[in-house]
Amino acid sequence: MKKKQEVQHIISWFLTHMEDPGSELQYKDPYSLLVAVILSAQCTDQRVNMTTPALLERYPTVKDMAAARAEDIFPYIRSITYPNNKAQHLAGMARSIMERFDGKIPSDPGELKKLPGVGRKTANVVASVAFDKEVIAVDTHVYRISRRLGLSDGTTSLAVENDLNHHFPLELRARAHHWLILHGRYVCTAKKPKCSSCGLSPWCDTYKKQNPQ
């Protein structure tokens, strides 16, 4: 398990360099965030941001989308990855929210997870970003960075999430998700991490292994 002192250094570094990070997905309310996060699975935020304006103009509320069929939604998201599946998920998600939650997006990650197209990661993103719930969503970047830094040696998203919950206090968990995502996108990238310019290198297990003193 990572030493507490090293975790403190990592947290301090993020607090100094990314004081108030946020989602790069564009949204204006829990509904539009949920739609964007469902569309973002294995797709870039930029591509999603190019797609959601027309989609949400046509279906501005959960009720509007619940009245649509997957084939109605498909043309609006055809440039996104897996458009057939995602069109079905969006239609199913909206119908389920109308039937089970009276048209209101649930804030509890456990309830969100029961919606079509919503897995643990999506549920945690929506719960933390839209409702300030103290949960950490583990996506591919969060998983990779956590393991490289040595914050977790878990081999599943759930194991990594549990380790991160151990390291980050409740009030920092929503921010920790963004910290790790942004660091993964722009510095600790999958193929060529920019270790020589990474501010976290003094406390990074991978860096220390590759650069023994």
Ligand code: SF4
């Ligand atoms: S030092 Fe390298 S491996 Fe470690 S977090 Fe920074 S970029 Fe990633």
